[in-house]
Each structure stands twice: as structure tokens, then as C-alpha cells.
Amino acid sequence: MxxxxxxxxxxxxxxxxxxxxxxxxxxxxxxxxxxxxxxxxxxxxxxxxxxxxxxNHAARTLVTRRTGAVAVVIAEPETRFFSDPFFSQQIRGISKELTAHDTQLVLLLVEGPGDFDRIARYLAGGHVDGALAFSLHTDDPVPAITRRAGIPAVYGGRPSWTADPGDQAVPYVDADNRGGARLAVQYLRDLGRERIAHIAGPADQTSAMDRLDGYRDVLLDVDPTLVADGAFTVESGARAMAELLERRPDLDAVFVANDLMASGALRVLRERGISVPEQVALVGFDDMDSVASETDPPLTTVGQEIEGQGRLMARLLLRALDRERTGSGDVPESVITPVTLVRRASA
Amino acid sequence: MxxxxxxxxxxxxxxxxxxxxxxxxxxxxxxxxxxxxxxxxxxxxxxxxxxxxxxNHAARTLVTRRTGAVAVVIAEPETRFFSDPFFSQQIRGISKELTAHDTQLVLLLVEGPGDFDRIARYLAGGHVDGALAFSLHTDDPVPAITRRAGIPAVYGGRPSWTADPGDQAVPYVDADNRGGARLAVQYLRDLGRERIAHIAGPADQTSAMDRLDGYRDVLLDVDPTLVADGAFTVESGARAMAELLERRPDLDAVFVANDLMASGALRVLRERGISVPEQVALVGFDDMDSVASETDPPLTTVGQEIEGQGRLMARLLLRALDRERTGSGDVPESVITPVTLVRRASA
DNA sequence: GCCGCTCCTGGGAGCGCTCTCAGCGATGTC
DNA sequence: GACATCGCTGAGAGCGCTCCCAGGAGCGGC
Structure with a gap:
């Protein structure tokens, strides 16, 4: 060259x-x-x-009206983006799939609520052909933005605004959160545990709610004192665990809605001299790299194919773009990816 | 709207x-x-x-020859990108700075050694105005690529190919690795430790070598049996710790080149019933979120301003771009960012 | 009242590419 | 052998924007 x-x-x-x-x-x-x-x-x-x-890319785009790039919008408060390898892995999957189709990845990190204007302008400005968005909270403006911008989008995680009438059922990719939770709780029950508590994630995230639902599916009529709220962070897990121990010193198992909180919970149990899994069995969720296998004891948890989810998201979006271009092809549909129970030492 | x-x-x-x-x-x-x-x-x-x-962005770019976007090239094997919140944080810092200057972030993850062609084509294709690159190994082709593409670049971490004659001293941002290592080892010595071992990072990364140098700065004439090699991963840290214990059962402190390896080392020490910090004091490096404070005991480590490094990188690049545009302004210079010792329980 | 100056504004070229359409030669058909 | 057909190529328009340059309006000075 x-x-x-x-x-x-x-x-x-x-x-x-x-x-x-x-x-x-x-x-x-x-x-x-x-x-x-x-x-x-x-x-x-x-x-x-x-x-x-x-x-010359610009000249080409000017006439074809296609940029060969898609945006990845991450509208997550800093804390989670930092401590959660989840995003890194999803992005890796997305990147692989996009690269294989000669498409570029423009990363848009939302810097606080006031920043959505910028995102909206960007997406509507013809810089990208489509968008992938993550982690939609109940009042997330991203769906409205992509719709208005008139570009196809695919979401990571089931959006909560599902019933929006103007919506052409925006496709999403999500793990089988509810099924995974059922798997975990059922496993604890099969172990003979009788007072299985739950540390739940934030109520404005569907993944957290789905996991809570799965927990309830197995434990019909669960005592509300067995459920504590967390925020998917280590610290919040520790706090919730302490709260649970105070309310229900008799609990003999905890299903925690993610590994980060589980590691916090584990720390509290250790501090109080409660043995895991003997006295209290613990199951997490996510099988997060460098967390689940590194705790003491290593976490039994629900594993999901995170990178695969990223690939899938990208694939759905590319299909939508193709459809737009050629005017034919099947409408992409949402996908629920399977989960598995990963047995380690904590339960 | x-x-x-x-x-x-x-x-x-x-x-x-x-x-x-x-x-x-x-x-x-x-x-x-x-x-x-x-x-x-x-x-x-x-x-x-x-x-x-x-x-219309394309039309504008066509005539101005400026895209308003910069690439972030991550040429790191998957493992590290995954488990290392380091990148997430740097990217967050970069994103903030770029956003504040109306510049977009195009993420280029290198998918294996064969993928550099694609990167080269992309960078030379006028898609972006400049590039930020990470984690250069000794034989990293990225510097050559950006030079050939004729776009300004800033590196994260001191590159090892410094002495390339054709190079206009590409600026970089790096933590004071050597100084941090000195800080850590000096601290261990002040604690009265006499046989301070070191778990080093991979030899093809300057950060690892700089930390090793810092260790040697304090412990002149160190016994080679006190140094074991790792790969910046949890697993390699565990392996190196085991190796050290075998070679030098008398060691009373370890300075580990990063927190991930330190957490692996900690696990091995725990398994062998060696108390930390009583029998063996341990100091890590990075103060990595959700690792350093979550180990048992929590890690004493060397902290750096990771997000700030990202911001700085972006700022240097923006300055270079400005210089290119206006034909004036100061040439950006490399920056070494300060580090601090974060005292927790492991030493 | 005229000239020269400054300050704005509009006309128009052209960035590098794709894509439509016309044209042209080669081939097939009867 | 005349004519329709087909495959390939080139001319030219135009994507939406910026920027150069010419020209007009307004104003002060003599």
C-alpha cells in the first residue's frame, strides 16, 4: 500500500x-x-x-444514503457500565457480527439525562443506518428517539414499554430471565432448602422483574419478608443481605438477581460467620466473568451467552437494514436466548 | 421536533x-x-x-474533509477486554471529552491478528479524523497504520517502539507505573517486610515492565527467585503465586503487577492457609473497581485516575486535530498521570 | 454629490461518488 | 442480409453542502 x-x-x-x-x-x-x-x-x-x-466514504454516503455504520446507545448510569463486564461482552459480540458485514460501530454513551437531545440529533442526522440500544428503563426516551429518527433499532433486554400503540413491535434480544430464575430456585428447592429468600434488582428494569417473577413462579405465595430490593451493585447486595438476615435469621437459601449483588451478599454472610453453602445456599445470575468464579466460595449461578446475545442483536438489525434496502425479507422478531445453571460451590 | x-x-x-x-x-x-x-x-x-x-453529515464531510469522528482502536485479545473494567472506564472518559467537543466515537475492536488490514483500510478511508489506540504490544502494527493513514493518533500506555526514527514522537498518556511500583514496594519495606516478591505482567507490555523496573528500583539486587511471571489475568496470578511459594516459602510480602493477578494470588494464599497480611502482605496495582475492594481481605493497591487518562487522551487528540486544521497551536506532548497508594487490609 | 471603503449577501463551482439512460457493437432470428 | 435483442460502456446529472468571489448597499469624507 x-x-x-x-x-x-x-x-x-x-x-x-x-x-x-x-x-x-x-x-x-x-x-x-x-x-x-x-x-x-x-x-x-x-x-x-x-x-x-x-x-471516499462521504461521497458514497451522499448519494446512496447509507452510511455503513450503526450506533450502539448505552443509556446506563456510569456505575453499571463500569463494573459490569456484561456490556463489554455484548459489545464484543456486536462488533464481531458488524465487522463480518462491513459495518462500523459508533458508540454513544449517554452522559446523563440532559444528553438525550444530542443522541436524538445524532441518530436523526443520518450518521448511522440503525441503532442498537441497551438497558431500557421504564421511562427511557430512546425508543421514541429512534422511531422519530426513522431508523430501525433493536434492543438489548426486553423493553418495558411494550404496549406502545404506535410501535411496530421493536425487536429485542433477551435472556430467558424468568426461566433462569425458575431453574435457580427449583434447584435450591431440590437441595431441600425451605426458606429461600430473594435479593431483587431494580424495579424499573425488566430483567430484574422477570427474575423476580421466575422466583415467584416456583415459590407460590412467597412471604414478602423473604424478598429484599437491591440495585444490581455489590454494595446494594450487601445491604439487602444484611436486611434479610435481620428480618429472617432463619433463611437457608438466597437466590440473588445478579452475581455482583451475590458477591456483596457473600461478603456479609462471611462477616457474620454464616457458612455457605452449609447454612445458607446462594445462587446468583449472569455467570459473570471474573466475579462468579472468583468469590469465596465460587458462585453457583445462572449462565447466559452474553456475547451471543450481542451477535444476535447485530444480526437482527442488519436484517432490518437489509429489508429496508431491498424492500423484502422477513421482519426480524425478538429472540429469547436460553440460560443454564452453572454449578459451583455456593449451592 | x-x-x-x-x-x-x-x-x-x-x-x-x-x-x-x-x-x-x-x-x-x-x-x-x-x-x-x-x-x-x-x-x-x-x-x-x-x-x-x-x-447532512456526508455532504458536509465531502467538502470540508472533516468527519467529526475519531476511532478508538482496541487491539487487545478478548480475555483482557472482557475482564478488565479498565477499558470501560477509559472509554467513558474518552466519550465525555469527545462529546463535549461534538466529536463522535467509532469503536474498532481488532478481531485477531488478521484483522489489521480492515483497520488500516478504515483509518485510511477518511472515515475518521484521528485515532486513539490502546495497549500496544511490542510488535503492534497500529502505529505504522495510523502513520500511513496520515491521521493524528494518541496512544494509551507508553508504546514500546519509541525509538522509531520515522516517528514524530506520537504522544501517549500513561500512568506513572514505575513510580507507583516504587510506592508499593517502599510501603512494604516500611512495614518491615524483608523478602518482597513480585508477580510481573507480560513482558511485551510496557506497563508491566515499568512496574517491574519500579520494584527493582527499590530492591536493588533482587533475588531472581522472588520474581514470577504472570499474564495480567486472575488465573496467571494464582499460578505465579503457587510457583513463588514453592520456590520461596519464606517470602513475607508480594507486590503484584495488577489487581486481577492479586486476586488470584490471594485465593492461593487462602487455600494454603497463609494469613494475609499477617504472614504475607500483598499489594496490587490499578485499584480496579469491584475487584480491589471485594477481595478477602480487601486489597491494598496502587490507584490511578483511569477515566482521567481517557479524557486526557481525547484532549490530546483533539488538540492535534485542531492544530492540523488551523495550522497553529502547540504540539501535544505525552503525559504521565500520577498514582496513589490506596491502603486497605491486605498490607 | 461623488468616490472609496467596509460589510453583507448571493451566485455558482465543485467535493467524489452512484446511477440512469442512451448508444454501440455483437449476436441471434427468420 | 435486415432487423430485433442483448450485453456492456460512457456521458452526464445530481446527491447536499461549503466557500470563493463578485457585486450591492450603506456610509463617511472631501
Whole structure:
């Protein structure tokens, strides 16, 4: 590849001239070469090679109206984005899938509630062809923004605003939270535990509510004193555990809505000299790397294919974009990904 | 904001027509309004408002040759990107700074060694104005790529290829790794420890080498049996700890090159019934969120301002871009950010 | 009252590309 | 052999914007 000469880069015009063809033909070759005879194709490719030609993206976008990029919107308060490898892994999955389809990833981190205007302007500004959004809270403005911007979107996690009438059922990808919770609680029950508590996640996140529902599915008529609220953070897990122990010193198992809270809970149990799993069995959720296997004792937890979820999200969006472009193809549908129980030492 | 009518969005032409001015004047107003009389400015702004006009980014880029976006290149094998909140935090810092300057963040995750071609093509393709790159190993091709693409770059972490003659001293931002290591080891020595071991990071990363150097700065003539190699992962830390214990059962302190490895080391010490900090004092590095404070006992470690580093990187790059545009301003220089010892229970 | 100056404004070119459409040669058909 | 057909190529328009440059309005000075 020739060094980038300072100043101007070769244009299609230059390639065409060098190859002795018209700009139109050069363009055809650069875009796949359909309907151009072999010898000409070769000549153009040779010219491209020799000149180190790289298409000007802006010019192309200007006429095709497609940017070849999608936005990933993360509207999560800082704390969680930091401490949660969840996002990193999803993004990795998304990146892999997008890369495989020559699509770029523009990361939009929402910096506080006042920042949505910027996001809206960006998404509506034709910078990207579509959007992937995460972690929608009940009052999340992102759905409205993408709809108004007129670009396809796919959500990570089941949105709570499902019943919006104007909505064309925006597809989402989510783990089987409810099923996973059932799996965990059922497992604890099979272990012979009788007073199974729950540390729940924040009420404005569907994943937390779904896990709570799963817990209730198994333990019909559960005593409300067995449920404590957390915020998906280590600290909140510790606090909830302390609260539970105070209210119900007789509990013999806890299903915690995520691993981060479980690690906090574990710390409290350890501090009080309560043995895990002997006295209290503990099951987490997420099978989070570098958390679940590193606690003492290592966490039994519900595992999900996080990277796979990211890939899936990207795939759904790409399909929607394709549909938009070609005007045909199937409408992408939401996907619920399976979960499994990962047995370690805490239960 | 008007709903996006399907099909066409208003153009500058439409705004100009509605405001009763020329396209040129409308453009001036949209770009700040310098040199346009107040009444016209108002008329144009009103038209913009009413039509819901949003500038077409591609058209603008086509003529200005500036994209308003920078790439963040992460060339790190999956494992570390996953388990290391480090990146998340740096990115958050970068995002904040870029956002404040109306610049977008395009995330490029390198998917294996064969993927650099794609990165090179992308960076040279005029998609972005500059690049931020992370975690350069000795043979990292990223520096060559950005140089060839002719775009400014700033690196996170001191690159090892410093002495490249063709290089205009690419600026970088790095923590004071060596000083931090000195701080940690000195602290252990002040505690009265006499056989201070070290678990080092991978030799192809300058941060690991700098920390090793700092360790050696304090412990001149250190016995090589006191140093074990790790790979910045939990598992490698555990392995190195076991190795050290075998070689030097008499050691009374360990300075570990990062918190992840320290948590692995801690696990091994616990398994063997060695009390921390009584028998062996342990100091980590990074003060990594949700690791350092969650181990048992919590880690004494060297803390750095990770988000601040990200901001700084972005700021340096923005300055370089500005310089490029205006042809003046100071050349950005590398920055070493300070570190502090965070005392917890492990030493 | 005229000239020269400054300050704004509009006309128009052109950024690099895609895509439609017309044209042209080669081929097939009767 | 004349004509329709097909496949390929090139000319040219135009995507939406910025920016150069010319020209007009307004004003002060003599």
C-alpha cells in the first residue's frame, strides 16, 4: 500500500483514467464488478492497486444514503457500565457480527439525562443506518428517539414499554430471565432448602422483574419478608443481605438477581460467620466473568451467552437494514436466548 | 421536533427558501452565523426550527474533509477486554471529552491478528479524523497504520517502539507505573517486610515492565527467585503465586503487577492457609473497581485516575486535530498521570 | 454629490461518488 | 442480409453542502 501522499488521495476519476475506462465502469468494478467484462475488471483492479485507491466514504454516503455504520446507545448510569463486564461482552459480540458485514460501530454513551437531545440529533442526522440500544428503563426516551429518527433499532433486554400503540413491535434480544430464575430456585428447592429468600434488582428494569417473577413462579405465595430490593451493585447486595438476615435469621437459601449483588451478599454472610453453602445456599445470575468464579466460595449461578446475545442483536438489525434496502425479507422478531445453571460451590 | 417524514429530509436549500435568503447565507447561520445580520439569522433559525432541518453529515464531510469522528482502536485479545473494567472506564472518559467537543466515537475492536488490514483500510478511508489506540504490544502494527493513514493518533500506555526514527514522537498518556511500583514496594519495606516478591505482567507490555523496573528500583539486587511471571489475568496470578511459594516459602510480602493477578494470588494464599497480611502482605496495582475492594481481605493497591487518562487522551487528540486544521497551536506532548497508594487490609 | 471603503449577501463551482439512460457493437432470428 | 435483442460502456446529472468571489448597499469624507 503506497504511503499516503500529503494532500490529495486518488479519486475514482484517477483510477478510471489510469485504467483507460470511464468513471462509471471503474465504479462498477469497485462495487463488485457485476456486468463488466473480465479484462476491464482486471485493468481497473490493477489501477486501484497501483494508486492505493480507497473510496471516499462521504461521497458514497451522499448519494446512496447509507452510511455503513450503526450506533450502539448505552443509556446506563456510569456505575453499571463500569463494573459490569456484561456490556463489554455484548459489545464484543456486536462488533464481531458488524465487522463480518462491513459495518462500523459508533458508540454513544449517554452522559446523563440532559444528553438525550444530542443522541436524538445524532441518530436523526443520518450518521448511522440503525441503532442498537441497551438497558431500557421504564421511562427511557430512546425508543421514541429512534422511531422519530426513522431508523430501525433493536434492543438489548426486553423493553418495558411494550404496549406502545404506535410501535411496530421493536425487536429485542433477551435472556430467558424468568426461566433462569425458575431453574435457580427449583434447584435450591431440590437441595431441600425451605426458606429461600430473594435479593431483587431494580424495579424499573425488566430483567430484574422477570427474575423476580421466575422466583415467584416456583415459590407460590412467597412471604414478602423473604424478598429484599437491591440495585444490581455489590454494595446494594450487601445491604439487602444484611436486611434479610435481620428480618429472617432463619433463611437457608438466597437466590440473588445478579452475581455482583451475590458477591456483596457473600461478603456479609462471611462477616457474620454464616457458612455457605452449609447454612445458607446462594445462587446468583449472569455467570459473570471474573466475579462468579472468583468469590469465596465460587458462585453457583445462572449462565447466559452474553456475547451471543450481542451477535444476535447485530444480526437482527442488519436484517432490518437489509429489508429496508431491498424492500423484502422477513421482519426480524425478538429472540429469547436460553440460560443454564452453572454449578459451583455456593449451592 | 417534527416527525421524520418518510423519504426526504429538508435540505439547506429548503431552509434558505423558507427564510427568503440564499443557500450560502443559510449555511453561514447554521455554522455559527458569523458575519450575518441579526434579522436574517433569526429568520434562518426560525426556518430551521420549523422544518426540523438537520445538516447532512456526508455532504458536509465531502467538502470540508472533516468527519467529526475519531476511532478508538482496541487491539487487545478478548480475555483482557472482557475482564478488565479498565477499558470501560477509559472509554467513558474518552466519550465525555469527545462529546463535549461534538466529536463522535467509532469503536474498532481488532478481531485477531488478521484483522489489521480492515483497520488500516478504515483509518485510511477518511472515515475518521484521528485515532486513539490502546495497549500496544511490542510488535503492534497500529502505529505504522495510523502513520500511513496520515491521521493524528494518541496512544494509551507508553508504546514500546519509541525509538522509531520515522516517528514524530506520537504522544501517549500513561500512568506513572514505575513510580507507583516504587510506592508499593517502599510501603512494604516500611512495614518491615524483608523478602518482597513480585508477580510481573507480560513482558511485551510496557506497563508491566515499568512496574517491574519500579520494584527493582527499590530492591536493588533482587533475588531472581522472588520474581514470577504472570499474564495480567486472575488465573496467571494464582499460578505465579503457587510457583513463588514453592520456590520461596519464606517470602513475607508480594507486590503484584495488577489487581486481577492479586486476586488470584490471594485465593492461593487462602487455600494454603497463609494469613494475609499477617504472614504475607500483598499489594496490587490499578485499584480496579469491584475487584480491589471485594477481595478477602480487601486489597491494598496502587490507584490511578483511569477515566482521567481517557479524557486526557481525547484532549490530546483533539488538540492535534485542531492544530492540523488551523495550522497553529502547540504540539501535544505525552503525559504521565500520577498514582496513589490506596491502603486497605491486605498490607 | 461623488468616490472609496467596509460589510453583507448571493451566485455558482465543485467535493467524489452512484446511477440512469442512451448508444454501440455483437449476436441471434427468420 | 435486415432487423430485433442483448450485453456492456460512457456521458452526464445530481446527491447536499461549503466557500470563493463578485457585486450591492450603506456610509463617511472631501
Amino acid at each position: 503506497p504511503e499516503q501522499s500529503p494532500g490529495s488521495r486518488p479519486t475514482l476519476e484517477a483510477v478510471a483514467a489510469r485504467a483507460g475506462v470511464s468513471r462509471a465502469t471503474a465504479s462498477r468494478v469497485v462495487n463488485g464488478g457485476d456486468g463488466v467484462r473480465k479484462p476491464l475488471v482486471d485493468k481497473v483492479l490493477k489501477a486501484v492497486e497501483e494508486l492505493g485507491y480507497i473510496p | 417534527p416527525e421524520q417524514s418518510p423519504g426526504s429530509r429538508p435540505t439547506l436549500e429548503a431552509v434558505a427558501a423558507r427564510a427568503g435568503v440564499s443557500r450560502a447565507t443559510a449555511s453561514r447561520v447554521v455554522n455559527g452565523g458569523d458575519g450575518v445580520r441579526k434579522p436574517l439569522v433569526d429568520k434562518v433559525l426560525k426556518a430551521v426550527e420549523e422544518l426540523g432541518y438537520i445538516p
